[in-house]
Amino acid sequence: MPSITENGTNGASNGTSSHGIPTSCPSCPTPLKYSGSLDHLPYFEITPIIGREYPTVKVTDILNAPNAEEQIRDLAIIISERGVVFFRDQDDLNVPDQKRFCDLVGKFSGRPEENGLHVHPIYRDPGNLVMPNGTTDENIYVINSEAQKKIYKTMAKKGLDEPKDLSREWHSDSTFETVPSDFSFLKMEETPPHGGDTLWCSGYEIYDRMSPSFRSYLETLTATCAQPVFKSAATAGNYEVMSPRGSPLNTGDAFSPSHPVVRTNRVTGWKAIFAGVGLHVTRINGVYNYEDQMIREYVMRLITRNHDCIARMKWTKNAAAIWNNSCVWHAATPDTHLVEGNRTGVRASSIGEVPYLDPSSKSRRESLGMPLI
Numbered sequence: 393m394p395s396i397t398e399n400g401t402n403g404a405s406n407g408t409s410s411h412g413i414p415t416s417c418p419s420c421p422t423p424l425k426y427s428g429s430l431d432h433l434p435y436f437e438i439t440p441i442i443g444r445e446y447p448t449v450k451v452t453d454i455l456n457a458p459n460a461e462e463q464i465r466d467l468a469i470i471i472s473e474r475g476v477v478f479f480r481d482q483d484d485l486n487v488p489d490q491k492r493f494c495d496l497v498g499k500f501s502g503r504p505e506e507n508g509l510h511v512h513p514i515y516r517d518p519g520n521l522v523m524p525n526g527t528t529d530e531n532i533y534v535i536n537s538e539a540q541k542k543i544y545k546t547m548a549k550k551g552l553d554e555p556k557d558l559s560r561e562w563h564s565d566s567t568f569e570t571v572p573s574d575f576s577f578l579k580m581e582e583t584p585p586h587g588g589d590t591l592w593c594s595g596y597e598i599y600d601r602m603s604p605s606f607r608s609y610l611e612t613l614t615a616t617c618a619q620p621v622f623k624s625a626a627t628a629g630n631y632e633v634m635s636p637r638g639s640p641l642n643t644g645d646a647f648s649p650s651h652p653v654v655r656t657n658r659v660t661g662w663k664a665i666f667a668g669v670g671l672h673v674t675r676i677n678g679v680y681n682y683e684d685q686m687i688r689e690y691v692m693r694l695i696t697r698n699h700d701c702i703a704r705m706k707w708t709k710n711a712a713a714i715w716n717n718s719c720v721w722h723a724a725t726p727d728t729h730l731v732e733g734n735r736t737g738v739r740a741s742s743i744g745e746v747p748y749l750d751p752s753s754k755s756r757r758e759s760l761g762m763p764l765i
Contacts (some may be wrong), residue, residue: 393537395665397681402551403468409733410416410569411612411614412555412614412651412657413612413614413652413748413749414551414746414747414748414749415434415716415748415750415751416657416748416750417504417658417745417746417748418601418696419502419503419504419505419650420502420504420658420659420745421502421743422543422636423659423660423661424468424469424501424502424659424660425609426466426469427462427465427466427470427673428466429459429461429462429463429466429468430454430467430470432759433446433447434448434449435447436444437474437724438456438476438700438703438704439477439631439700439703440698441594441597441698441700441701442474442475442476442482442592442597442701442703442763443474443475443476443477443478443596443703444470444474444476444477444478445477445478445479445480445570446477446478446479447615448480449479449480450481450482450484451482451485451489451490451493452480452484452485452489452492452713454467454493455489455493455496457490458573459532459672460496461496461500461638464493464496464497465500465501467607468497468498468500468501468575469501469658469659469660471497471499471714471715471716471718472573472657472716472718472747473660474593474721475594475596475703475716475719475720476592476703476705476713476714476715476716476720477713477714477715477717478705478711478712478713479710479712479713479714480710480711480712481708481710481712482579482710482712483587483709483710485521485710485712486490486527486736487525487532490577490579490712490740491529491531491532491740492507493577494509494575494576494577494714494740494741494742495508495509495740495742497575497714497742497744498574498575498743498744499742501574501575501658501659502658502659503574503742503743503745503747504744506639506640506641507571507638507639507680507742507743507744508638508742508743509531509533509558509740509741509742509743510566510569510573510637510640510742510743511530511628511634511636511637511638511639511640511642512530512531512634512637513530513622513633513634513637513645513647514622514625514626514629514633514634514735515528515530515634516626516629516631516632516633516634517625517626517629517631517649519630520534520753521534521536522534523608523642524581524582524623524736525626526668528636531740532568532739532740533733533738533739533740533741534630534736534737534738534740535578535580535736535737535739536734536735536736536738537584537588537725537728537729537734537735537736538740544681550551552557552601556726557697558723558725558726559692559695560671561671561723561724561725561726562588562593562601562669562670562692562695562700562721562722562723563670563672563715563721563722563723564589564666564670564672564673564717564718564720564721565741566629566717566741566743567617567649567667567670567672567673567717568617568618568619568622568647568648568652568672569637569638569639569649569742569743570639570641570642570648570649571638571639571642571745571746572617572717572743572744572747573638573717573742573743573744574658574716574717574718574742574743574744574745575714575715575716575717575740575741575742576714576715576717576739576740576741576742576743576746577713577714577739577740578590578594578712578737578739579710579711579712579737579738580707580708580709580710580711580712580713580735580736580737580740581709581736581737582618582709582730582733582734582735582736583707583708583709583711583733583735584728584732584733584735585731585732585733587709587725587727587728587730587731587735588707588724588725588727588728588735589705589706589724589725590670590703590704590705590713590722590723590724590725591702591703591704591722591723592702592704592705592715592720592721592722592727593695593701593702593720593722593723594701594702594720594756595664595665595666595718595719595721596657596662596663596664596717596719596755596756597698597701597756598664598665598668598695598698598701599663599664599665599692599755599756600755600756600757600764601694601698601701602694603693607654610653610654610668610687611653611654611663611749612738613652613653613654613676613678613679613687614650614651614652614653614667614676614677614678615650615652615653615667615673615674615675615676615677616649616650616666616673616674616675616677617648617649617650617651617667617670617672617673617674617676618647618648618650618672619647620647620648622645622647623646625659626645632645633645637639637743638741638742638743639743641746642756648674650677651666651667651747652666652667652749653665653666653668653676653687653746654666654668654747655667655718655747655749656748656749656750656753657716657717657718657719658745659708659716659718659758660719660745660759661750661753661757661759662719662753662755662759663689663749663753663754663756664719664754664756665717666718666747667747667765668687668688668691669688669691669692669695669721670709670721673688676688677700695721697726708734716745717741717744718744
C-alpha cells in the first residue's frame with residue numbers, strides 16, 4: 393500500500409504536534425528487533441558509544457546469502473544502533489552491488505515503499521565528476537581529492553590570516569531535501585598514505601548529554617536546511633535540476649525544507665539531535681537571531697567537547713562505511729591537499745521518510761537502561 397498520506401506527506405503522519413512536527417510515520421514499523429543472523433561474523437566496537445567494524449566480512453557475502461533479507465535487516469538495525477559500520481577490503485564490491493545493497497538496507501528496514509536511492513540534484517552538470525571507471529551514475533556521488541585540490545588552489549589567497557573553521561564540515565546527507573537520506577554507503581576506491589579521515593558523531597548521545605528541560609525545548613523546534621548552490625549551478629549551466637530525487641516529494645529547485653531539531657529514528661525508536669547543526673542548517677526557526685546562533689553553537693560545543701561520542705575512520709583502499717543519517721553527523725577531514733596521492737570514493741544514499749518526532753519515543757540511554765550522566 394502506498395505510503396503517501398492524504399495530506400501528501402511521504403511516510404509522515406497526517407496528524408502533527410502543536411509545533412508542526414510530524415509525530416509518526418505510517419509506513420515505518422515499530423522499532424525493529426535484531427534476530428541474531430549476523431552473530432557468526434567477527435567484529436569489534438569502535439568506541440563504547442558509536443561505531444562497529446567487521447574486519448573480514450565481505451558485503452557481497454551478505455548480499456548473496458540464502459537469508460540475505462534477514463541479514464540485511466539485522467545489519468540495518470546494527471547500523472542504526474551503532475550509528476556507523478566499517479568494512480575493509482571490499483575489492484569485489486562493484487557499483488551496481490553497492491547501489492543494490494544500500495537500497496535494500498533502506499527497503500528492508502521500513503523505508504516508505506515508493507522511495508529509493510537519492511538522485512544527485514546536479515547530475516546533468518557537464519562538470520560532474522566521473523567514477524574511477526570513467527562513467528557517471530545519477531545515484532552515485534563521487535569524491536575526488538584531486539578535484540578538491542584544484543578548488544583549494546583557487547581559494548589559497550583567501551583567509552590566510554585565519555584558520556578554516558572545520559566545524560562547518562559536520563552534516564547529515566541530503567537534509568536539503570524534503571525527504572532526506574536514511575542510509576549512506578561510501579566505498580573508498582583509492583586513498584593517500586594518510587589524511588582524509590572521516591569522523592561520525594552520535595546524535596543520540598548529544599541528545600543525552602543535554603539537560604531534560606533543554607532537550608524538551610529543542611523538541612518543539614524546527615530548522616531550515618537549505619542548499620542554494622544546486623539552483624545557482626543549474627541556472628549558470630542552463631540545465632534543470634534532477635527531479636524526482638529518490639522520493640515523489642523531492643522535486644523542484646527550492647532545496648530549503650524545515651526539519652525537526654530532534655527526531656525519532658524509525659529503526660530503533662530512539663531520539664537524536666538531527667537538524668540542530670550542520671552544513672545545510674541555515675537557521676533555527678521561530679527564534680531570534682542570537683538564540684539561533686546560541687542553540688547551534690551549543691550543539692557544536694557538545695560535539696567538539698565530547699570526543700567519546702565520535703568514531704573515526706582511517707581509510708584504506710577498498711574500505712567502506714555505511715551509516716544512518718537519522719542519528720549521526722559526519723565530517724571529512726579536509727587535509728588531503730597536504731599529501732601526495734588521490735582520495736577517490738563513490739557513495740550511494742537511500743531516501744528514508746519525512747523526519748518525525750514520536751512523543752512517546754525515548755533516548756538511547758533511557759531505552760538501554762543506562763544512567764544519563
